[in-house]
Amino acid sequence: MSRPEADPRIPFPHTDARLACRTEPSWFVQEHGQMSNADDRARIERARTACRGCPIAADCLKWALANPELTPTGVWAATISRERKALRRRLQARHGLDWVGVIAQADRAREQARLNRARPSAPDPAPAASAMWTSHYEPWREPLTPGRQQRNRELLNQT
Numbered sequence: 521m522s523r524p525e526a527d528p529r530i531p532f533p534h535t536d537a538r539l540a541c542r543t544e545p546s547w548f549v550q551e552h553g554q555m556s557n558a559d560d561r562a563r564i565e566r567a568r569t570a571c572r573g574c575p576i577a578a579d580c581l582k583w584a585l586a587n588p589e590l591t592p593t594g595v596w597a598a599t600i601s602r603e604r605k606a607l608r609r610r611l612q613a614r615h616g617l618d619w620v621g622v623i624a625q626a627d628r629a630r631e632q633a634r635l636n637r638a639r640p641s642a643p644d645p646a647p648a649a650s651a652m653w654t655s656h657y658e659p660w661r662e663p664l665t666p667g668r669q670q671r672n673r674e675l676l677n678q679t
């Protein structure tokens with residue numbers, strides 16, 4: 521049987537951080553109903569604690585929720601399968617059947633806004649040029665230099 525494809529709309533977040541789920545994968549194993557003894561509960565609590573300190577926990581949770589077929593068991597972003605099912609039901613109630621699309625779209629909009637904020641704004645035009653386009657520009661107050669007088673005469677002679 522082929523492995524289900526991940527939903528491309530919500531990619532798994534990239535990080536160079538050492539993730540506990542990679543260094544200590546046994547903590548994160550949680551099969552259905554496997555919380556019955558104290559050892560399991562302690563181990564899963566260790567995984568949850570590691571997730572709470574993980575730098576990509578929020579995006580990991582989004583990915584895990586968007587990919588139920590890839591995350592039917594195990595601890596993901598401090599949640600176990602039953603908690604993820606409840607979260608998916610709430611997201612569907614709030615955003616409709618295509619809640620993954622709604623969340624992906626909101627993520628793209630946020631990323632675009634962040635890029636727009638980071639983009640350097642165009643430099644202001646030179647003060648002299650910009651002054652010419654304001655209603656405060658009063659050329660008659662500028663000093664009449666011999667050169668300007670000469671240009672004025674030439675312009676008058678052309679008319």
Ligand code: SF4
Nearest residue numbers: 541571574577580597
């Ligand atoms: S939040 Fe996700 S990526 Fe981070 S340790 Fe937990 S399962 Fe791993």
